[in-house]
Amino acid sequence: MPTVAIVYFSAQGHTHQIAEAVAEGAKSVAGTGVELIRLAGSDIVEGRWKNPEVLATLTAADAIVFGTPTYMGGYSAQFKAFIDAASEVWLKLGWKDKIAAGFTHSQGLSGDKQNTLTSLWVNAMQHGMLWVGLGEMVEGTAADKVNRLSAWGGVMAQTDWGQEQTNEGDRKSATILGQRVATTAARWARK
Ligand SMILES: Cc1cc2nc3c(=O)[nH]c(=O)nc-3n(C[C@H](O)[C@H](O)[C@H](O)COP(=O)(O)O)c2cc1C
Numbered sequence: 001m002p003t004v005a006i007v008y009f010s011a012q013g014h015t016h017q018i019a020e021a022v023a024e025g026a027k028s029v030a031g032t033g034v035e036l037i038r039l040a041g042s043d044i045v046e047g048r049w050k051n052p053e054v055l056a057t058l059t060a061a062d063a064i065v066f067g068t069p070t071y072m073g074g075y076s077a078q079f080k081a082f083i084d085a086a087s088e089v090w091l092k093l094g095w096k097d098k099i100a101a102g103f104t105h106s107q108g109l110s111g112d113k114q115n116t117l118t119s120l121w122v123n124a125m126q127h128g129m130l131w132v133g134l135g136e137m138v139e140g141t142a143a144d145k146v147n148r149l150s151a152w153g154g155v156m157a158q159t160d161w162g163q164e165q166t167n168e169g170d171r172k173s174a175t176i177l178g179q180r181v182a183t184t185a186a187r188w189a190r191k
Pocket of ligand 1: 107
């Protein structure tokens with residue numbers, strides 16, 4: 001049974017909603033186990049993130065989906081602290097040949113979040129992982145449309161200032177990504 005782990009940081013809950021939609025998509029593929037891991041700022045002590053249990057859970061998974069809000073056009077600091085700590089796995093190429101994918105959430109329509117998605121991809125490449133993009137046509141640009149922000153490398157989600165609920169189209173895109181990752185993981189796990 002393939003396992004999809006979704007590891008992400010979220011301060012105010014928007015990225016969390018997108019992570020939940022990815023999980024829902026992955027769970028919709030029969031036989032998929034899903035681990036939803038929300039990174040905690042309290043795991044960072046003197047600038048260093050440490051949580052061996054989280055790293056072990058990720059290492060045991062068949063696929064890892066990475067998610068972070070976009071801060072100043074890149075990762076949030078909390079997510080970056082986790083990424084840097086995971087370099088101890090990279091030293092042994094412990095995630096090599098795992099399926100990977102990514103998503104980011106920002107306030108601005110652009111907000112320079114292409115850079116965040118690209119950084120997620122570069123990190124996965126450094127680990128020797130196999131990246132799965134969204135692979136969905138743009139349904140339209142309205143809030144309820146799939147891939148409304150026209151992202152191909154992963155899911156881009158955006159919510160206006162003061163809006164608690166994320167946009168339906170972004171959640172739909174995230175569900176599709178979760179489904180695609182789970183399907184890919186199952187095919188990849190087949191001998
Ligand atoms: C320090 C900081 C920097 C931010 N930089 C950007 C940015 O560069 N582009 C953007 O569109 N939004 C930016 N935002 C807004 C965040 O992207 C938004 O608050 C976040 O995606 C909300 O996600 P969350 O609810 O999961 O915490 C920034 C927010 C903070 C706190």
